[in-house]
Each structure stands twice: as C-alpha cells, then as structure tokens.
Amino acid sequence: GFRGQITLDGPSGTGKSSVARAVATRLGAAYLDTGAMYRAATVAVLDAGIDPEDAEAVAAVVAAARIEVGTAADTELVQVDGVDVAVRIRGAEVTRAVSAVSAVPAVRRRLVDQQRALVAAADAVVVEGRDIGTVVLPDATLKVYLTAAPEARAERRAAQLGLTTPEEVAALAVDLRRRDEYDSSRADSPLRPAADAMIVDSTDLDRQGVVDRVVELAQSAV
Numbered sequence: 001g002f003r004g005q006i007t008l009d010g011p012s013g014t015g016k017s018s019v020a021r022a023v024a025t026r027l028g029a030a031y032l033d034t035g036a037m038y039r040a041a042t043v044a045v046l047d048a049g050i051d052p053e054d055a056e057a058v059a060a061v062v063a064a065a066r067i068e069v070g071t072a073a074d075t076e077l078v079q080v081d082g083v084d085v086a087v088r089i090r091g092a093e094v095t096r097a098v099s100a101v102s103a104v105p106a107v108r109r110r111l112v113d114q115q116r117a118l119v120a121a122a123d124a125v126v127v128e129g130r131d132i133g134t135v136v137l138p139d140a141t142l143k144v145y146l147t148a149a150p151e152a153r154a155e156r157r158a159a160q161l162g163l164t165t166p167e168e169v170a171a172l173a174v175d176l177r178r179r180d181e182y183d184s185s186r187a188d189s190p191l192r193p194a195a196d197a198m199i200v201d202s203t204d205l206d207r208q209g210v211v212d213r214v215v216e217l218a219q220s221a222v
Ligand code: C5P
Pocket: 012, 034, 035, 036, 038, 039, 098, 099, 100, 102, 103, 128, 129, 130, 131, 132, 179, 183
C-alpha cells in the first residue's frame, strides 16, 4: 500500500474535502482536515466573546483552548475543550470569522505544531488545507493544488449547502471570493501552490475523476 504524505491545498469550493477523504479511503491512509482545526479555534474565539480581528485576544484564547480532531477518513471528530463542534464549525458564523482567526501568526504556529504531531503518528496520510505543501509538510511525498473556476466553485458550494436561488448563489460567490482574497493576501502562510505542487483543475472533472487523478499521482510518486 501507499506510504507517505499527500498534501491537498487550494481555495474553498474545489471539492477538496470530499476528494481528500476519498483518496485517504482508497489508499488506506489517515486523513487530516486542517480547516476543521482553524474552524474549531474560531468557535473558541466566538464563545469567548472577543473580536476575531483582535489578534492579541485571539492568540490568548486559542492558546488556552484544547482543540481535538480525528484522523480517520470516515468520521468527523472535532472538539473544543471536550465539546463536540463538528456541526457548528460548518455554520455561517464560524465561516465568516475563520479567515481573521487563521491570519493570526500565534494561532498558526500552535495549530501547525499540532498538525505535524498528528501527521508524524501515521505511515500514510492525506492532509488538506491552504499551507500544507508550502509550510506544514514541505517534504511531502506528493503535493496537489486543487483549483476550479470561480463559478464552478460557487455552484458546488451552493449545492452542498442546498442553496438554490440566484441571489443565494451570488451571495455565496461573494463570500468565497472574500475568503480567498483574505487567505491569499495574509502575510503568514498565504494560500498559494508550492513550487513542486501538481496543479489539478477540477472545473470539468467530477469528484471521481479528481480522486482517480490524485490516486494515480500518489502511486507514481512512491
Ligand atoms: O478548508 P476550510 O474552508 O474548512 O478552511 C476554513 C478556513 O481556515 C480557510 O478559509 C482559511 O482561512 C483557514 N485555513 C488556513 N490554513 C489551513 C486550512 C484552513 O488558514 N491549512
């Protein structure tokens, strides 16, 4: 079987999570959703009642929070201080605030340390996020950067959330763009492909097509 590390980075709405889980299952690998960790940190910030843009306060709250995530592809375990937040982290309130929280360097340092420790415990692992190939695992076996046209991403995300009206889809496209701009322009670990990443464009591929492509790349990388 496959042994090694696969990084899957890219903007939101590319189908990254479902691809990463499916690839991990196919390869019998562990799976780590680093976005879930930044979202869990955001829950701690919101519950503390502080402004997500107040970097110092955010750093203090996140330093004190116990954030736990599972590494199995078929479960979604996400906890903050022992409380299950797996559903809450997908909500609009968290989605709105997460980019500000994840732009704080102290938050990133803390979560990156935790990510590396979780990865070190696995023989084979698929890790998804924004900076995995560039910062977290620069020596990964295979680095994939998943892209898709903005319209395709907005439609995919809308379908996931069950949104159907043109107004809802348009609002979602605005939110995706705002988050990607925030994530791409921050000083610490901005969203960008690693120099040695394989770019996979999912605009005209269905999920199975993308999964097959990544598995193929993984098998030829070892
Ligand atoms: O992947 P997901 O949409 O759940 O990520 C939520 C947010 O977490 C991203 O918009 C980004 O701000 C942040 N993130 C990050 N670095 C990662 C993963 C996620 O900054 N490795």
